[in-house]
Amino acid sequence: MSSSSRQVSPRWKLFLAALSLLLAGAIWLSGLVDSLTRPSVSPSLTLQQQELSLLAQPAVPPSLQPVLLGGDPREALLQALEGSSPADRNDRQQLLLGLLQSDQEPPVVENRWLTDPLIRRLICERQPSSVDGCVDADVASAAAWRLAVSGLLPLLTVLLGSLLLLVQIVRALRGRLQPWPAVDGPALSLIDVVLLVAGGFVVISAVGVPLVALPLVASFTAGLESPRREAVTVVINYSVMALPSLFILWRQLKALPRAQAPKGGWLQWRWRPWPGAISSAVGGWLMVTPVVVATGWLLVRLVGDPGGSNPLLELVLGSQDPLALVLLGLTAVVLAPLFEEIIFRGALLPVLAKRWGTAVGVVLSALLFAMAHISIGELAPLTVLGIGLALVRVSTGRLLPSVLMHALWNAITFLNLLVL
Template sequence: MSSSSRQTSPRWKVLLAALSLVLAGFIWLSGLIDSLSRPSVSPSLTIQQQELSLLAEPAIPPSLRELLLGKDPRSALLRALEASSLKELSDRQQLLLSLLRFDKTPPIVDNRWSDDPLLMRFICEGRKGQVADCINVESALAAAWRLAISSLLPVLTVLLGSLLLVVQTWRALRGRSEVWPIVQGPALTLIDLALLVAGGFVVIGAVGVPLIALPLISSLTTEMKSPRREAVSVLINYSMMALPSLLILWRQLKSLPRAQAPIGGWLQWRWRPLPEAITSALSGWLMVTPVVVAISWLLVRLVGDTSGSNPLLELVLESSDQLSLLLLGITAVVLAPLFEETIFRGALLPILAQRLGMFAGVLLSALLFATAHISIGELAPLTVLGIGLAVVRISTGRLLPAVLMHALWNAVTFLNLLVL
């Protein structure tokens, strides 16, 4: 740490940082409490998964059906639909529920569902009474492939990631792991960090900017239809929200002596060699996945579904508009990793690691990263993800692998939602 980072900050700066911390704490705490009343995406995912299983059933060999689909996918879908209140179900899902429940006469169905293979299959079964005559082989095969992607690939990822995690742990215990480089980052003070994260990221970015952005977004999207309107709103709002903290960080870095900057710059992007960055990102993603999955599973088992899912997940899950999905994909896979890694692993992590020690720096930066997503239900899994991203950043001495790993994580999540 340079001597400039040890200089005493002006009193006004200390007071502003303290005020920012108080306001940010209040905002985050209120957001976390409010997330308990926010709908969870889990019930929708369960319904989509059961629909896919039922649609794929005819294309799955009888000997594998119970293993891949369960004993009775039709009853499982019915239970998943009945677990939600009618107001939480879409018109299509309410129709699906009535078709699963009917005794003799199927419900009246209009033509807008004529392209829905599952609904048409149920209607056909109700009219003809013969399941075999109502199967759309092409739709069943397509559903089987989607089911394989959404179910089998995550299992393979967890198995491969667990194996890699065991190997790396064994190497570390045997003293054969590579020596990590010295942690380097911006020569900023903890006061600067408070102004950057609490003041810029939370108070100005998450609260102040939306007050200005929402009227602008509303005027720009007035003529757009849902879900395109929501996708454009998310993209613009996220871009504007990121600007204050990025500008503050730019101003802070600009005030530092260039001569004291380490090789690769203050944020340690170090773009080359690219293949090594990709390999580090991929291995980091593989190793953190089984841990996140285990934590998520344990959390559901112990406390149940705590709600508070990211609203972006619901938008992706329910949207079929290609432009909307493209805009949401850009936000999730490009903008979010670039912005969040710049703040949390580019600036926050190395300074905390230098000031508080490696363990405390990794843990605290990961916890702040998870809290910034304002979701009680995702707090523990995102903390684990943040630890994984921090380890990749520190072990490689570069920011780029962490950005690529974050982008990969979001891309896989996004693609899984698209498959469903």
Template sequence: MPSSPRPVVPRWKGLLAALSLALAGFIWLSGLVDSLSRPSVAPSLSLQQQELTLLAEPAVPSQWRDALLGESPRRALLKALEGVSSEDRSERQQQMLELLQGKTPASADSELAPDDPLLQRLRCEVERSDAAVCVDGTAADRAALRLVFSTVLPLVTALLGGLLLIGQTWRLLRGRLMAWPAVQGPDLTLIDMTLLVAGGFVVISAVGVPLVAFPLVGALTAGLGSPRREAVGVVINYAVMALPSLLILWRQLRALPKENAPQGGWMQWRVRPLPSALRDALAGWLMVTPLVMLTGWLLVRLVGDPGGSNPLLELVLGSHDPIALGLLALTAVVLAPLFEETIFRGALLPVLAAKLGPLVGVLVSGLLFAMAHISVGELAPLTVLGIGLGLVRLRSGRLWPSVLMHGLWNAVTFLNLLLL
């Protein structure tokens, strides 16, 4: 039975989509330029890694020291602290620098944190001739365990992912890969997607967050201290940013004829069978990890650290409050994967694949996904991640594995930050 012709797109809708696209391009371009002035999280990560290495040094067996510790941890940390300008150096870092130089800070007796095992050990080493008595064995053991996880886990993941990639490439060359299912998704147009992503995700959110979220955050967090205030603000801001796109998508799907919906619905969530979704998510995460790591390494080697890190990373690194960390984890591991996958792999990718082809759809949706994070420093790695998420969506024929893979990626990143 021939399908009924699609209704003609109203002229106003096309003009609104064009206006949304122009405004979104301006907002994204301005945001990317502004991100260059944001500090990079890389120096903080490097410093905390070096602190962890020095704290763990006494507990690391001698045969593993070259692999885990590298050069002298004390010398590396001293060099790193000396490279931080005095204006940017925190009081704790200043104390640590003076202790590493063999000096006793003037404020050490009254202000040196009693629960900071590294500072206490360094002060003990300055005051006593026998450094062995200054070692807190429990703190060193815990630091060594954290060091192993933060150092070895990424390497093991990259190795396993590389082997999987080689295996998949070999099967592809031999023609042994199983055919992917036909791409199914909402029967929407490119104009619909422009209104969804450019209009809802970018333009309305750029206006709505300042107008709605900022006053709401101020009212709800008036009695909270830092970092809980910032963590609550992250959750509210993200909810306000997500709401316009979800409402637009809901109206777009509601207007489609229900009898034309494919099995599993327009969004193809298809949660069951869960074991195969978990397998696809894990395999996708493993294979994309070495590619993202390689992209980040090449970026630093070619242009240096461009800065512009996600502010959420700084909040996680600087927070020790369990409630704040829980709210940040909720946003990163649950809310962000659900919302972003719904928009970029649930709606946008199938429409692009149907109109422009699967390969172009994966590439364009991956690039737009990366641009949505408005960070020059993360643009290339996030594009690779977005491509990986898109390929998992197409290979599995459903959305749920992409959501799980995205959540797993964010969870491992979050865990690595906590370990530091």
């Protein structure tokens, strides 16, 4: 028993752990149900892709158009806009719809839209003169490159990742994989990690901190304009919400006998060698990508788009402010991977693995990781991603590769949104 366990009555710790579990379960269940009412980011992504296809069409060779564009991008965009609810269309989408409907009178266009390349081209094409001079070659070429990056790179990633995954499966079946190191980590009890995850990560961070932090953040960002205000709010809220869990973990680790810590420390960061950490992170990212993509595809085919996308995705898609994008990128690529990997793969996974075995520890920590994002639509794909991150942590015996893999996953997702 750790010194922290001796300072507090085991009955009180058990009571606090049980109460934390009850409250965390209620918070997560309520959040998952509420996420069903949040819109999915998929329609926005589809519209962005169709707009990009229409812009790029003049610069794409006819032989490549079936691959990059699919069908007629103009007709696809028109059908998507007509199929959306009028209440869900913003002013720009309503204007695009009016310009694409050739059987309707062209709408009145405000001056603020004349810098938009797609709107400017559609206005030109509605004029009685020839449409040949309406295409901006530079804009079309840039759109074609963006379309190629957003479409072909994910496809290549899935193909390469599938190949690597197949190679690993064959090597495993032939018994050629190196044995995994023992799962080392902090010598915490199940009650300790319940207090850490349920009490610190969920109850205090998700409920108590926002009650205190949100009014302060709102007053601090009152003078900022949107979307910069939202981006600053995201960074501050996420940083403040991470503090209780990190403080609890710090106190728990400080109470453990330092002499009993395994080589590399309780969290097993093991910073060196860097090349091995990077190669493990890249390999894990490549191999988990096709599985996550397949899981998302199967989910849509079975139940449709469940909605509940991460609000951060909508902020990135809707923002053109450089500082806002930098702040959102900092949260997604640096803060989130560090914090979440320390909690779920640094502390939780080793305790569960030592208690119930590696397989159970990997799956259970991944499921809790997915539930912590409180998004019903992303629950299955994030569970698969969590399994991939946990396998990298277990197979390398290090926390650093899983942090780098998590950061790489978020960075690629973020860059894909920026490309669109």
